[in-house]
Amino acid sequence: GNSVTQMEGPVTLSEEAFLTINCTYTATGYPSLFWYVQYPGEGLQLLLKATKADDKGSNKGFEATYRKETTSFHLEKGSVQVSDSAVYFCALSDQGNDMRFGAGTRLTVKP
Amino acid sequence: GAVVSQHPSWVICKSGTSVKIECRSLDFQATTMFWYRQFPKQSLMLMATSNEGSKATYEQGVEKDKFLINHASLTLSTLTVTSAHPEDSSFYICSANPDRRGPYNEQFFGPGTRLTVL
Numbered sequence: 172g173n174s175v176t177q178m179e180g181p182v183t184l185s186e187e188a189f190l191t192i193n194c195t196y197t198a199t200g201y202p203s204l205f206w207y208v209q210y211p212g213e214g215l216q217l218l219l220k221a222t223k224a225d226d227k228g229s230n231k232g233f234e235a236t237y238r239k240e241t242t243s244f245h246l247e248k249g250s251v252q253v254s255d256s257a258v259y260f261c262a263l264s265d266q267g268n269d270m271r272f273g274a275g276t277r278l279t280v281k282p
Numbered sequence: 283g284a285v286v287s288q289h290p291s292w293v294i295c296k297s298g299t300s301v302k303i304e305c306r307s308l309d310f311q312a313t314t315m316f317w318y319r320q321f322p323k324q325s326l327m328l329m330a331t332s333n334e335g336s337k338a339t340y341e342q343g344v345e346k347d348k349f350l351i352n353h354a355s356l357t358l359s360t361l362t363v364t365s366a367h368p369e370d371s372s373f374y375i376c377s378a379n380p381d382r383r384g385p386y387n388e389q390f391f392g393p394g395t396r397l398t399v400l
Contacts, residue, residue, distance in 0.1 A: 214375055214393035260325065270377070270389050274325045
């Protein structure tokens with residue numbers, strides 16, 4: 172079945188550092204890929220998404236490229252801020268059906 | 283657009299009582315909604331798929347009689363935790379899949395309901 176493997180944290184960075192959170196997937200079809208962010212005590216918010224190979228999703232300085240050859244969708248940001256501290260989930264959805272999530276990566280950014 | 287609400291956002295109940303959680307799609311219709319459970323510092327676990335007008339589809343290991351799901355309309359699904367016990371304490375999150383599909387097959391998530399059973 173479909174699954175997502177995500178780099179586990181926690182990840183602690185200093186402000187303005189470069190961020191990479193690795194995500195790889197296994198899927199039988201051609202899924203859409205997502206990154207969600209969860210702030211403390213809140214639900215999930217969509218951060219970015221991509222629907223097909225080589226698509227790049229981007230939002231708020233975060234980027235991720237759908238790499239079919241490596242079955243990856245790594246999240247990157249060039250310069251993190253304290254406000255980026257949250258838990259990040261990689262996820263895939265095959266034709267809009269149930270979504271499979273990675274384990275989540277907790278990011279803490281220190282001033 | 284594509285807003286999903288949950289009510290209540292936070293509930294405390296006594297052991298043995300039942301708690302109902304509502305999930306509403308505010309500005310779109312959703313034949314299908316999903317219920318997830320999230321333990322502290324863990325990922326989301328799909329509990330069941332809620333289908334309007336028919337029975338919910340439960341994931342393996344989820345007790346149907348314990349977690350009752352009713353998808354009464356195209357904008358409302360409810361999850362009732364029956365005879366709640368402390369081990370049912372968790373963060374419950376619903377999501378809705380719009381009937382009018384966009385290019386990303388995206389689900390929209392509610393803000394979650396934190397259940398604490400004393």
